[in-house]
Amino acid sequence: MKVYFAGSIRGGRQDAELYRKVIAALKEKHQVLTEHVGDLSLSTVEDKGDKAIYEQDTTWLRECDIVVAECTQVSLGVGYELAYAEARGKEVHIFYRPKETQLSAMLAGNERFHIHRYADEAEILAQVKNIG
Incomplete structure (x- = not known):
């Protein structure tokens, strides 16, 4: 399966190390395009x-x-990517840490999106491994 991983770039790189680990976990079973x-x-x-x-x-x-x-780090680009994916009928999984941010209602209220809350790195990595 081909995976498009979206994470903040211009919106801030605070979670870059986490993104690297999530991508590595996804690559165990999938091809990651990004x-x-x-x-x-x-x-x-x-x-x-x-x-x-x-x-x-x-x-x-x-x-x-x-x-x-x-989506813990707010990013206009990631929001655009999610809308683009939705318009094309792509399956979308959104992860965020609720203790650090409030997810936009435009994402949280969209029943087509799979929303995953997590508290720490171990939890997101376990959840990601169950995708696909």
Whole structure:
């Protein structure tokens, strides 16, 4: 299965190490199209240019079978990716830490999205391994 992993880049890289671990867990069973999101050296300003990033990401979103998003760090880009995925009928799994953020009602209220709350790294990694 092809997985599009979504996590904050320009919205903040506080969870980059967690993204790396989640991507590694997903890769045990799936192909992850967006491994770069877990790259600890990835900066909030990419060199590719906005248009190239948009084209590549929307291509991957059309190609993927499932979207997995970590939404604790607020990100306009991740929100857009989730809406794009929904419009194309993709299965979407959203993870977040409720003690640190309140998930947008536009996500939490969408019955098509699978919402997963978690408290710590061990919990999200266990949940991710059950996807697909």
